[in-house]
Amino acid sequence: MQVRLHRGGNPRRPRIAQAAHLKGKAGKTPRAAKPLSIPPAISGRTRIAAVFGDPVEHSLSPAMHNAAYAALGLDRAYVAFHVMSHALADAIGAIPALGIIGVNLTVPHKEAAVPMVRALSDEAKLLGAVNCIVNRGGELFGDNSDARGLERDLRARRVNIRGKTAIVIGAGGAGAAAILACSRLGANEIILANRTRERAEALAERLRASPEMPALAVRGLDALNDCALLSEVAAIINATSMGLTTDRFAKLDYALTPANCFFYDTVYSAEPTAFLKPAIALGRRYADGAGMLAGQGEIAFELFNGVAPPRGLMMRVLMERLGRA
Secondary structure, eight states, X not given: OOEEEEOSSOTTSOHHHHHHHHOOTTSOOOOOOOXXXXXXXXXXXXXXXXXXXXXXXXXXXXXXXXXXXXHHTOSEEEEEEEEOGGGHHHHHHTHHHHTOOEEEEOTTOTTTTGGGSSEEOHHHHHHTOOSEEEEETTEEEEEOOHHHHHHHHHHHTTOOOTTSEEEEEOOSHHHHHHHHHHHHTXXXXXXXXXSOHHHHHHHHHHHTTSTTOOEEEEEXXXXXGOHHHHTTEEEEEEOSTTTTSSSTTTTOOGGXXXXXXXXXXXXXXXXXXXXXXXXXXXXXXXXXXXHHHHHHHHHHHHHHHSSOOOTTHHHHHHHHHTTOX
């Protein structure tokens, strides 16, 4: 099994080297402001949670979870394992033997992990993906908190789409979660816009099995310049990984949207994404996926530990790490 472990800091520089790197001219390590997330001291009694991904070095989940452990005084630690696709089954199979209490999954493992757990939540079955594995006495239970994380963030931002139309761009796992979140927020109609129509139709067919699903229509990317549609849309959610690129959304005519249309990008970064920049220029309300990440992290933390993290802490950690505190 090929895995690499990261707990924060620079994953390519040993911690001793990092300390030496920080020494000033007088040979003393300068003091810095105490961060919200401090890597915990690990002993033989420490319980471990983790995230599996490829890549995973960029993950901010360890910072969020370890800050919550420190705040609650729990002898637990959250680490990141670089698990490649060919090693995923071995890594998941090792969870009970290693006594790992729970694991988050990120790209590219969410769909591949579905048959590798003992039981699935109804939401994981509907979405066809797992982003949380909970170790229940050696039995592995798969869940998916992405839709609930997005729903939690949209509610906190008072995004009102009840009885209205929402557009979701992208037919992958994030797109499925976004559609489910919009249905729970009371959308009257959801338009799934995707470049590959066959993939979008397959996703829509599966999601229509949910009793809470409103009218769900599939369109190509031509929907992004449909004057009649855009003039009435209440929210547009980018659920692709292309939010950072500059040309993917050239077809979207932002100026056609109502002044109160909300733009949401499931991608997050230190600076506004290419998807969000035109919306910001027009004065539209907007948010990136940091809140979704914090929301699903809070849900996963409670699944793994049986207790909720301190309210708002994970979001504050993310803002600190992204330089937006």
